[in-house]
Structures are given as C-alpha cells and as structure tokens.
C-alpha cells in the first residue's frame with residue numbers, strides 16, 4: 327500500500343501594523359527547508375487574512391509573529407474568530423517580541439494561552455526550536471517531513 331505523506335501546511339505572517347520583515351523571511355525559509363508547505367502572508371497581516379488563508383489552504387497550523395510590542399492587542403479575539411470561521415482547534419502559535427519591553431515570560435505565556443493560543447514563545451526563540459515545537463504540536467514525532 328502506498329501511504330502518501332502529505333506535507334503539513336503552515337500559514338505564517340506578522341500580525342497587525344507590524345512591518346518587521348526579516349524574521350518572517352527567515353522563518354519562511356527554515357520551515358520550507360524543514361519540509362513544511364508554507365503560505366507566507368508577509369507583514370501587516372490582519373486576523374481575518376490569516377483565517378482566510380488557513381481556510382483556503384486547509385492549513386494545519388497558524389504561526390503568528392509579532393515584533394513591535396503590540397502582540398497582545400493584535401492577537402486578542404483570534405481564537406474566537408477562528409472558531410466562528412470553522413477552524414475550531416486549529417493550532418495557533420505566536421512568537422517574536424510579543425509584548426512591550428521585558429516582562430516575566432511565564433506571565434506573558436499564560437496571558438496568550440488564556441487568549442486561546444496553544445503555544446507562545448519568548449524573544450530570541452531559534453527557528454530550530456520553533457520547528458521542533460511545531461512537529462510536537464502537529465504530532466509529527468518520528469515522521470519524515
């Protein structure tokens with residue numbers, strides 16, 4: 327029997343009015359090289375744009391970047407919008423510099439989890455760590471991507 331190993335699809339982008347473009351490009355290349363299919367929405371992405379792209383591409387996860395400090399405001403309500411759009415349970419992860427200044431990350435993480443994000447990552451998280459976390463979240467352990 328031939329088992330087709332379909333690539334996992336990620337929708338990625340930088341949320342809100344954020345124009346920090348470099349990390350997004352690095353993540354696009356790192357995820358693609360790791361074997362994911364990546365729909366890259368670039369910078370200044372609204373919640374609605376992530377959701378529309380996730381529906382269109384039948385995405386396995388949405389990866390949100392936020393660098394400019396407004397992540398908390400920009401991400402609020404995203405889980406509810408996903409639910410309303412029929413994306414109930416889609417893994418939502420966020421990283422970058424997701425809040426203003428230096429704050430205890432355990433508290434920041436808790437706030438994002440309370441908002442419905444599955445994982446929130448601290449500043450400086452390496453692409454390799456991000457890929458590992460996605461593989462874990464998408465139950466790809468041992469799977470060759």
Ligand code: B12
Nearest residue numbers: 344345346347348349391394395420421422423426427447
């Ligand atoms: C270059 C830069 C700019 C450029 C951006 C140019 C461009 N088009 O890209 C310009 C000058 C436009 C800019 C503007 C601003 N910036 Co600026 N900028 C930077 C700077 C110096 C480098 C960013 C960068 O390219 N880093 C290199 C890439 C490779 O790293 P990265 O973006 O962090 O991405 C990596 C990780 O974060 C991670 N990652 C990213 N997304 C995700 C997602 C997940 C799920 C995971 C796990 C990991 C992850 O992986 C990426 C690849 O390794 C940083 C400081 C710094 N050293 O990071 C400040 C910085 C991000 N900027 C900052 C600020 C405040 C601003 C402004 C608000 C300043 C202002 N008052 O106008 C504006 C915002 C403009 C806007 N609307 O977005 C702050 C943010 C502070 C905060 N969050 O608390 C920083 C941290 C500087 C600082 N120390 O204060 N900026």
